[in-house]
Amino acid sequence: MKKSNSNYALLYERERNKVNKKLAVALKNRKPESLYKPSDYILSNSGKRLRPILVLFSAKASNGNMNSVFNAALSVEMLHNFTLIHDDIMDNADLRRGKKTLHKLYDLNTAILAGDSLLSVAYEYLLKDCKVNAREAVSAFTEGLIEVCEGQSLDTDFEKRNDVSLDEYIVMIKKKTAALAKMCCKLGAILSDAKQSDIKALSDYGLNLGIAFQIQDDLLDIIGEEKDFGKTVGGDLIAGKKTFLVIKALEKAKGEYKKELLKMIKNKGIKPEKVNYFKQMFINLGVVEDAKKEIRKFTEKALRSIDRLSNKNEISFFYWLADSLIERNK
Amino acid sequence: MKKSNSNYALLYERERNKVNKKLAVALKNRKPESLYKPSDYILSNSGKRLRPILVLFSAKASNGNMNSVFNAALSVEMLHNFTLIHDDIMDNADLRRGKKTLHKLYDLNTAILAGDSLLSVAYEYLLKDCKVNAREAVSAFTEGLIEVCEGQSLDTDFEKRNDVSLDEYIVMIKKKTAALAKMCCKLGAILSDAKQSDIKALSDYGLNLGIAFQIQDDLLDIIGEEKDFGKTVGGDLIAGKKTFLVIKALEKAKGEYKKELLKMIKNKGIKPEKVNYFKQMFINLGVVEDAKKEIRKFTEKALRSIDRLSNKNEISFFYWLADSLIERNK
Numbered sequence: 001m002k003k004s005n006s007n008y009a010l011l012y013e014r015e016r017n018k019v020n021k022k023l024a025v026a027l028k029n030r031k032p033e034s035l036y037k038p039s040d041y042i043l044s045n046s047g048k049r050l051r052p053i054l055v056l057f058s059a060k061a062s063n064g065n066m067n068s069v070f071n072a073a074l075s076v077e078m079l080h081n082f083t084l085i086h087d088d089i090m091d092n093a094d095l096r097r098g099k100k101t102l103h104k105l106y107d108l109n110t111a112i113l114a115g116d117s118l119l120s121v122a123y124e125y126l127l128k129d130c131k132v133n134a135r136e137a138v139s140a141f142t143e144g145l146i147e148v149c150e151g152q153s154l155d156t157d158f159e160k161r162n163d164v165s166l167d168e169y170i171v172m173i174k175k176k177t178a179a180l181a182k183m184c185c186k187l188g189a190i191l192s193d194a195k196q197s198d199i200k201a202l203s204d205y206g207l208n209l210g211i212a213f214q215i216q217d218d219l220l221d222i223i224g225e226e227k228d229f230g231k232t233v234g235g236d237l238i239a240g241k242k243t244f245l246v247i248k249a250l251e252k253a254k255g256e257y258k259k260e261l262l263k264m265i266k267n268k269g270i271k272p273e274k275v276n277y278f279k280q281m282f283i284n285l286g287v288v289e290d291a292k293k294e295i296r297k298f299t300e301k302a303l304r305s306i307d308r309l310s311n312k313n314e315i316s317f318f319y320w321l322a323d324s325l326i327e328r329n330k
Numbered sequence: 331m332k333k334s335n336s337n338y339a340l341l342y343e344r345e346r347n348k349v350n351k352k353l354a355v356a357l358k359n360r361k362p363e364s365l366y367k368p369s370d371y372i373l374s375n376s377g378k379r380l381r382p383i384l385v386l387f388s389a390k391a392s393n394g395n396m397n398s399v400f401n402a403a404l405s406v407e408m409l410h411n412f413t414l415i416h417d418d419i420m421d422n423a424d425l426r427r428g429k430k431t432l433h434k435l436y437d438l439n440t441a442i443l444a445g446d447s448l449l450s451v452a453y454e455y456l457l458k459d460c461k462v463n464a465r466e467a468v469s470a471f472t473e474g475l476i477e478v479c480e481g482q483s484l485d486t487d488f489e490k491r492n493d494v495s496l497d498e499y500i501v502m503i504k505k506k507t508a509a510l511a512k513m514c515c516k517l518g519a520i521l522s523d524a525k526q527s528d529i530k531a532l533s534d535y536g537l538n539l540g541i542a543f544q545i546q547d548d549l550l551d552i553i554g555e556e557k558d559f560g561k562t563v564g565g566d567l568i569a570g571k572k573t574f575l576v577i578k579a580l581e582k583a584k585g586e587y588k589k590e591l592l593k594m595i596k597n598k599g600i601k602p603e604k605v606n607y608f609k610q611m612f613i614n615l616g617v618v619e620d621a622k623k624e625i626r627k628f629t630e631k632a633l634r635s636i637d638r639l640s641n642k643n644e645i646s647f648f649y650w651l652a653d654s655l656i657e658r659n660k
Contacts, residue, residue, distance in 0.1 A: 035483035086446060090439040109420040109486065112442060116416060117479035119449070123472040127465060135457060135464035142453040149447035153365035156439065 008320040015056050015066070019049045022074055027121070038102055038114040039121075042081050045097055050213075050325075051076045054184035057321075058202045061314035064192020071128040072191055075141070076184050078122035083148050083180075085115035090156070091239070119145075129191055137190045144183030151176025158242050162265055169247050170211065177217075178210025197308065204305035205318060212298035213325055218243035219291045220328075222279050234275030240268040244294065248287040257281050299326055338650040345386050345396070349379045352404055357451070368432055368444040369451075372411050375427055380543075380655075381406040384514035387651075388532045391644035394522020401458040402521055405471070406514050408452035413478050413510075415445035420486070421569070449475075459521055467520045474513030481506025488572050492595055499577050500541065507547075508540025527638065534635035535648060542628035543655055548573035549621045550658075552609050564605030570598040574624065578617040587611050629656055 023043045030036040052073035059069040066073075087093075088101040089111055095101060103111035123141070130137050154172040158164045185206030189199040221236040222245060236243050242265075250261050260281070264270050270278065282288050299322050306318040353373045360366040382403035389399040396403075417423075418431040419441055425431060433441035453471070460467050484502040488494045515536030519529040551566040552575060566573050572595075580591050590611070594600050600608065612618050629652050636648040 032480060032483050032487060034487050035480055086442055089442060108438075112416055112419060113479060113482055113486075116445075116449075117476070117483070119446075120472060120475040120479055123453075123468070124476060127469050127472060130465050130468075134468070135460050138453070138460075138464070138468050139457050142450060142457060145450040146447070146454060149443060149450055150362060150365055152443055153362050153447070156443075157362060157364050 005320055005323075008317055009324070011317070012053060012321070015053055016049045018070075019052045019073060019077065020046070022070070023077060026074060026078075026125070030121075034110075035113065035117050038106055038110050039081075039085075039118045041105065042085055042102055042114070042118070043078070045081075045099065047077075047097070049077060051080050051180060051184045053321075054181060054206055055188040057314075057317055058185040058188025058206075059192045060188075061202060061309055061311055061318070062189045062192035062194035062198055063311060064188070064194070068131075069129050069188055069191045071125045072130075072137070072187055075122045075125035075129075076144075076180070076187065078118050078125060079141070079145060079148075080180060082115045082119040082122065083152070085111055085118065087152065089115075090152070126187075131191075132193050133190050137187060140183050140186045140190055144180050147175040147179035151179065159240070159268075162262075164242050164247055166244075166247055166251070169242070169244060173211060173214040174207070177214040178207050181210030181213065182207035195310070198310055201305050201308040205302045208298045208302035208305060209322055209325065212295045212302065212322070215244045215291055215295050215298070216326065216328070218245055219288065219295070222282055223288065232272075234270075234272065234278070237264070237275055237278050238269050238272055240264060240270075244291055245282050245287045248290050249282060249285050252285045252287065253281075257285065295326060335650055335653075338647055339654070341647070342383060342651070345383055346379045348400075349382045349403060349407065350376070352400070353407060356404060356408075356455070360451075364440075365443065365447050368436055368440050369411075369415075369448045371435065372415055372432055372444070372448070373408070375411075375429065377407075377427070379407060381410050381510060381514045383651075384511060384536055385518040387644075387647055388515040388518025388536075389522045390518075391532060391639055391641055391648070392519045392522035392524035392528055393641060394518070394524070398461075399459050399518055399521045401455045402460075402467070402517055405452045405455035405459075406474075406510070406517065408448050408455060409471070409475060409478075410510060412445045412449040412452065413482070415441055415448065417482065419445075420482070456517075461521075462523050463520050467517055470513050470516045470520055474510050477505040477509035481509065489570070489598070492592070494572050494577055496574075496577055496581070499572070499574060503541055503544040504537065507544040508537050511540030511543065512537035525640070528640055531635050531638040535632045538628045538632035538635060539652055539655065542625045542632065542652070545574045545621055545625050545628070546656065546658070548575055549618065549625070552612055553618065562602075564600075564602065564608070567594070567605055567608050568599050568602055570594060570600070574621055575612050575617045578620050579612060579615050582615045582617065583611075587615065625656060 026043065027036040027040040055069055055073040055076055056066045060066055084096060085102050088096055089103050089108065093101050094104050102114060126138065126141055127134075151172055151174070155176055158168070158172065182203050183206070185202035186199055189202045194202070218236065221234060221243065224233055232238065237246070246261065246264075249257070253261055260277070302322055303319060306315055309315055356373065357366040357370040385399055385403040385406055386396045390396055414426065415432050418426055419433045419438065423431050424434050431441075432444060456468065456471055457464075481502055481504070485506055488498070488502065512533050513536070515532035516529055519532045524532070548566065551564060551573065554563055562568065567576070576591065576594075579587070583591055590607070632652055633649060636645055639645055
């Protein structure tokens with residue numbers, strides 16, 4: 001029985017609200033307050049909660065019970081937020097979703113330790129739901145964590161280089177972003193004792209969706225609207241990040257465009273007033289279209305993976321989810 | 331058959347060398363190098379490797395096999411080194427065991443990420459040995475990690491306070507130091523499928539040994555010899571740390587001593603040339619003796635715990651270990 005799209009949106013929203021409610025109280029009574037209050041502030045943001053949703057619906061798709069993996073779903077959001085806290089320090093970012101970053105609201109030491117501690121609590125939450133396949137589940141979680149660290153390191157390496165290829169870029173975002181989405185799907189399946197072929201179908205879906213998601217993020221930095229996006233449009237350009245669009249533009253550009261791109265890299269970023277110039281350049285070079293094509297390519301790979309799921313009734317939710325992520329404006 | 335003390339020292343040294351050899355290659359072929367080389371530098375120090383030793387001998391004491399928990403033994407040393415990397419950032423320390431700290435050798439971002447990544451690899455190593463009781467083993471490991479974070483946070487809180495009681499101090503070092511020693515013993519036992527009473531006997535041994543160990547560390551800061559100790563004698567005083575001796579001295583001091591102690595706290599430390607004055611003060615106030623008494627008290631508690639171990643042949647190693655830690659000069 002195929003549900004209509006608006007039903008899926010409601011289902012997503014219902015679970016998202018539950019995740020928000022549980023995250024809002026997860027750290028409330030833990031002591032010392034000096035440790036848990038900062039993490040609590042971070043967990044109380046209003047994100048998409050995409051990662052816990054992937055855990056929950058992967059469990060359902062594996063004929064499991066969403067409630068049996070709810071703590072695991074919270075754990076991946078905690079892990080994700082741990083990475084945000086430490087990434088924001090490394091990027092020296094002032095704001096995240098319009099709110100002060102932790103090291104700006106408190107200080108460096110508080111933010112480092114809050115991140116570490118949030119990761120430790122993430123494992124604690126994961127373990128609550130490890131009634132079957134504990135070793136496999138914790139391994140999948142740990143592998144995701146390892147890849148996120150490796151991806152972050154590659155990203156930092158790329159900042160110092162002028163010759164990053166598109167292939168290298170894809171490897172980096174696979175690790176930095178997509179490995180976590182893959183892990184979420186895998187985790188929901190493993191904890192529901194799914195068979196290997198379903199674990200693989202869901203994992204591959206998560207991985208390819210994650211890649212598409214990150215390129216979409218790169219694209220939204222250019223074509224997003226400030227009010228929807230919640231971050232400064234062109235923020236990646238201003239910070240000198242080597243996004244999909246920048247790398248692709250470097251491949252294609254000649255003359256003045258090439259000069260401007262190389263200048264951006266040399267200066268490690270551009271002035272805010274130049275964002276529109278770069279936006280126009282990316283349109284003219286066709287790299288906005290290239291990005292859209294790449295997003296479609298990886299989305300289609302994700303859909304081909306999920307087609308292999310044995311429980312055919314559950315496939316359409318994942319189609320809807322992929323579609324709504326491509327259509328998103330934030 | 332009771333082995334002689336020199337045999338135990340040889341046994342310790344043999345396992346310590348194996349640990350060193352395995353740690354030296356653990357990260358060698360991992361990529362990206364920018365991530366793993368810094369952690370490799372930290373793992374290649376020449377520490378006591380007390381924590382892995384506790385895992386190995388707890389497994390042996392539980393009629394298990396040391397080789398079956400060797401990766402778990404490496405994992406606790408990785409966890410320990412993760413805490414050192416991040417603690418050194420928070421303490422703004424330049425040196426650790428005479429070598430540059432990671433954030434000084436590289437930079438802040440590299441050190442934060444190297445720490446995170448070392449923790450993730452620690453879980454990976456732990457999981458290699460989780461053939462039985464995986465959930466219990468990972469839970470014990472995670473609980474240890476959570477307590478270390480909480481202890482570090484309490485330690486930071488104490489820096490801002492003038493009224494830390496001895497009881498609060500003991501709670502703090504239980505979490506910051508002793509919880510990890512407890513976890514090591516527990517882990518070795520759990521992974522060897524020990525019975526509950528043996529897990530408890532070994533855990534309590536580790537906890538109390540850990541407390542004694544930390545007070546001993548506080549004491550060595552005052553009465554240690556520079557050449558043995560490997561750190562600046564009086565370093566804790568210079569940094570204004572509220573050690574066992576400082577807290578106890580604050581309880582006992584009057585007149586000039588009280589004034590000097592309060593000045594130290596107000597100024598967040600003393601000048602190096604005042605270390606000898608404080609050393610003499612601590613001797614005169616009897617707090618050096620108090621510390622020694624407290625170390626004996628917790629060591630005896632540790633020994634009473636290990637007396638409950640069902641395999642009586644294995645007890646004497648733990649006696650020797652406790653004894654050699656009390657007698658240590660570094």
